[in-house]
Amino acid sequence: MSFINLLWVLLLGSLLGLELIGKVPPTLHTPLMSGANAISGITMLAALTLIVKAEGNVPLLIIGSVSLGFALFNVVGGFFVTDRMLAMFSRKPSNKK
């Protein structure tokens, strides 16, 4: 992938983000923030790449592993906590009536 192509990807991704988020009711801002936050843990892919390409370089393996741990902490924790919040909303209609 050439650098220019990656820049296009960056631009279109940003526009997509602006478009998707535009119309969210305030109720969902905290869950949305937490969900988006979990997605930002996508750096786990970069950490994985680092580990795979380390080729026996132990310090690099350790850095990659720690990085992976941090990212997954973000991803797993983020999705779980978002689910917990949203479970409270969705429980309502079925319980009430």
Added chain:
Amino acid sequence: MNLPEIIKFVIDLIAVLLLALGIKGLSKVKSARDANRLAAFAMSLSVIGLLSYYLGTSGIAIQSWIWIIIGTIIGSLFGAILAKRVPMTSMPETVALFNGCGGMSSLLVALGVAIFPISNSLENLDFFKSLINEVSISVSIFVGAITFTGSIVAMAKLQGWLSTPRWTQSKVRHFVNIVFAVASLIAILDLINGNTSSIWLLVVVSSLLGIGVTLPIGGADMPVVISLLNSYSGIAAAAAGFVVDSQLLIVAGAMVGAAGLILTQVMCKGMNRSLVSVLFGGSLSAQSKVSSGSGEYTNITSCSVEECALTLEAANKVIIVPGYGLAVAQAQHTLREVTKKLEQNGIEVVYAIHPVAGRMPGHMNVLLAEADVPYEQLKEMDIVNPDFPATDVVLVLGANDVVNPQAKNDSSSPLYGMPVLDVQEARTVFVIKRGMSAGYSGIKNDLFDLPNTSMVFGDAKKVLNDLIGELKDLGVGDK
């Protein structure tokens, strides 16, 4: 393109599509939960795509597997445990902590690539020596470090572990932060010049910059900062995407970055603060002490729980204004008990939710939902404001600045222009509060002085419990 490349390409494409659908779905109450799971599924899919690609091309060494498994288990375990245990009231600081760790992850990836250039990379031999690569490494470290230290400081402040040091309110802090920023820039230029050792300077000064920028910001503005840092962590992820040449990372990072910015903007609007004043204005309470000489209360009416219960019993329409104080007292369930009783007596009950009630937009909705309050009873400010004149009783529970009429009437007030709930229009207002202390803004609340306002002093939970008892004695809600 060979087969593994094609497979990875297709999986990445699906993952991006699902992530976008996930974020979109999170914007509707009905679809939000499924959308969150969809996004989580997309993330897992992207991992499978990446691993299968390497298995199909270079293969993955046993040693790599071991480190992958170690990192995965430890990170996921701690994340899951924290997510399950943390109380709903500390959501903002939890999001801050997760967010900081995302930033840290991006930082470490860039650091690893910078210190140990991966010379036998399959894609491109001299990719890691290129200028673009140095720039993306620098951005990833710079933004990642700010995200990490900034989020940790934000978390510590929200938890009350850290107060705002006095010196950070003076002008000196701008000078200090400018020094950090300039030092970061010098380190980045030096790094691009080929001097790898300056990377450590960059790590240190950008970390300090993150602390220096976040530390002076007062508790009231923290949600805005967390939202902004959330956006930064997306940018850091996108930068890491440039470092390891991954479109998926760039798309996802950019989406989160853009989403965070929008959310930050929404929060600023709700609090009548500009982003610039949040970031550089220092703590609001420190300002207001200088600008408006708070003044004394002259006409406070305090009343007993019994009186409050009597008035409630005679009401036709009651509006509840919940604030962070309610959440701190963990009284949302008790409140629900009270409103159930009122509803059983045929009294119309509505909850008025200010856009920044609690500590984040939507935080209060989450807390009330936890207490089984029907979603339809939660009314947003613009919808509920015209209803106040036709309302008999307003119960203000642990809210303060968001019901301060100064924001409408007093142009010299720092709150002036902030959208507020017009509770003073109602016939009677009860403010349940522990004492006369000011809200986040540190500003006197004119509402408390009004003739139709009565203060009920006490802890929200205790007062509500007493209220249940009184209502029972009056025969309200008995079937």
